[in-house]
Amino acid sequence: MEIKPQAAVIPKETDHLEQGKYGPVYPRTPACYGFTIIAKVKPGRADTIRGYGYTLAKALEDDPDLLAPLKLHYLRWVLFDDDTRFMYQGIFDTDFDKYTEDAIVLFTRAGVNTAFENLEGFPEDWKTNPEAFVRFVREHHCPSFIEYGEYPFVTADEIKKALRIKSAMSEMLDQLQ
Template sequence: MEIKPQAVAIPRSTEHLERGKYGPIFPKTPACYGFTIVANVKPGRADTIRGYGQRIAEALKADPGFLAPLKLHYLRWVLFDDDTRFMYQGIFDTDFDKYTEDAVVLFTRSGINTAFENLEGFPLDWKTNTPAFVKFLRDHQCTSFLEYGEYPYFTSDEIKKALKLKAAFTEMLEQMQ
C-alpha cells in the first residue's frame, strides 16, 4: 500500500457542515481533527501558563498515558506579543465535540486545572459547564483553510502500532545477525 501525502482546502463557510452538540463538525482532514485558538492572556499570567506547561510535562513523565484519552497527535502552546496572547493548537483523532468533553473529564479527574483559566473571558465554571467551555473555544477559534498530512488520515493508535511493529522487526533482524 503506497501512502501519498494529501492536502485539503477548507472552505470559509461552515453552513454546509453537519451540526454536532456544540456547533459545526469540521470534517476529518489528512491531518485528522484539530483546532487552533488564540486568546488574550490575563495581565501577569504568562508565567502561570508556562507553569501549566511544566505540570503537563511532569504528569506525562509520571504517567505516559495521562493524555491518552484525548487521542492526540500533538499539541502546541505559544505565548506571543510580549506574552499578552496565547495560541493553543491541537491535532487529534476525535471530532471537536468528543475532544472537548473528554478534555473536561480528564482535567477534572486529574486535579490539574487548565492553563485556559489564565485567558481573558474563560469561564471559571468550565468543569461543570461544558457548553460555556466550548463557546470560549469557538469564539477564539482560528479555523484553518488548508491542512496537510504526510501520512494522511492515520490515527495516533495506528501510528503507534506501526512504530511498535517496526521496533519488533528491527529487533528480530538484529537478533538474526
C-alpha cells in the same frame, strides 16, 4: 498500500457542515482533526501559563498515558505579542465534540485545572459547564483554511502500532544475526 501526501481545503463558511452537539463539525482532514485558539492573557499571567507547561511535562513523565484519552498527535502552546496573547493548537483523532468532552472529564478526574483559566473570558465553571467551555473555544477558534498530511488520515494509534511492529522486526532481525 501506498500512502501519498494529501492536502484539504477547509471551507470558510460552515453553514453546510454537519451540526454536532456544540456546533459545526469540521471535516476530518489529512492532518486529522484539530483546532487553534488565540486569546488574550489575563495581565500578569504569562508566567503562570508557562508554569502549566512545566507541570504538564512533569505529569507526562510520571504518567506517559495521561493524555491518551484525547487521542492527540500534537499540542503546541505559544505566548506571543510580548506575552499578552496565547495560542493553543491541538491535532487529534476525534471530532471536536468528543475531544472537548474527553478533555473536561480528564481534567476533572485528575483534579487538574487548565492553563486556559489564565485567559480573558474563560468560564470559571468550565468543569461543570461544557457549553461555556465550548463557547469560549468556538469564539477564539481560528480555523485552518488548508491542512496537509505527509501520511494522511493516519491515527495516532496506527502510528504507534507501526512503530511497535518496526521495533519488533528490528529486534527479530538483530537476533537472526
